[in-house]
Amino acid sequence: MKTKDHWENVYTNKSSEEVSWFQSHSTKSLELINTTDLSFSTSLIDVGGGASVLVDDLIKLGYSNLQVLDLSSAALKTAQERxxxxxxxxxxIEADIIGNNLKALKIDLWHDRAVFHFLTKKVERQKYVHNLTHALNKNGHVIIATFADDGPKKCSGLEICRYNKDTLAAELGERFVLVSHHKETHNTPFHTKQNFIYCHFMKVESDY
Ligand SMILES: C[S@@+](CC[C@H](N)C(=O)[O-])C[C@H]1O[C@@H](n2cnc3c(N)ncnc32)[C@H](O)[C@@H]1O
Known part of the structure; x- marks a missing residue:
């Protein structure tokens, strides 16, 4: 099955509250976004945002320049209807984060929870980092949350890669400096636990 079909199926056949990654609030993400001290007009994208309520909370807080990108139109529709x-x-934005059409994005803060870890091939991760690097403004912030190296080996039935702060930093490369890192144990709606690592990076100045 193609990746897009997988995600359309998930969001068509399950409610957004019964998927393993469901959070009633994206508390850790909000905490980290808050630490950046960016203004409410900052350009913020949630990549692979799916039906997450992060965007709801950001609107309520006063953020006014928000984008949500996802492969699944069903996921985006759920969030829009809510x-x-x-x-x-x-x-x-209905798009593939490793696609070729993201260069027009001008982003100050890039947020990704549980998307990068699905990129199990090196070439996919290279495309992601390429898109991130082009989309992010100078001194832009990146918050990526993946399953930690003691987290589950699969997510949504798909193979994933697990990370710690060093292996994730190595994937992003020298253009990004690690600002902070945090572990979080996510309690799924079916009472299992999933260990995540959240890493906050900044893009260092470059002529890229
Ligand atoms: C595990 S869910 C996490 C959703 C959301 N970030 C959250 O924390 O609730 C992974 C999301 O990534 C999206 N996704 C997977 N691969 C993608 C890709 N290559 N490009 C864009 N979105 C993708 C899926 O459609 C899904 O919404």
């Missing part, structure tokens, strides 16, 4: 009128304040 938000109702407020969904008009968000730019929704």
């Amino acid at each position: 938000l109702g009128e407020a969904s008009k304040r968000v730019k929704w």
Whole structure:
């Protein structure tokens, strides 16, 4: 099955609250976004945002330049319907994060929870980092959360790669400096535990 079909199936056949990655609030992500001290007009993208409520909380806090990108139109539709009128304040992008059409993005803060870890091939991770590097403004922030090296070996039934701060930093390369890292144990809706690592990076100045 193609990756897009997998995700369309998931979001068509399950409610957003019964998927293993469901959070009623993206508390750790919000904490880290808050530490950046960026203004509410900052350009923020949630890549692979799916039906996450992160965007709801960011709107409520006053962020006004928000984008959510996901491979699945069903996921984006769920989030849009939940938000109702407020969904008009968000730019929704149905796209593949490792696709070739992301160069027009001008982002100050890139957030990814549980997406990068699905990129099990080196060439996919290289494309992701290429897109991230081009999309992110100078001194931009990156928050990536993946399963930690003591986390589950699969997510949504798919193979994943697990990381610690050093292996994730190595994937991003020298253009990104690690600002902070945090472990989190996520409690799934079916009462299992998943260990995540959250890493906050900044893009160092370059002529890229
Ligand atoms: C495990 S879910 C996490 C969703 C959300 N970030 C959260 O924390 O609730 C992974 C999400 O990544 C999306 N996804 C997977 N591969 C992708 C890709 N190559 N490009 C864009 N989105 C992708 C899926 O559709 C899904 O919404």
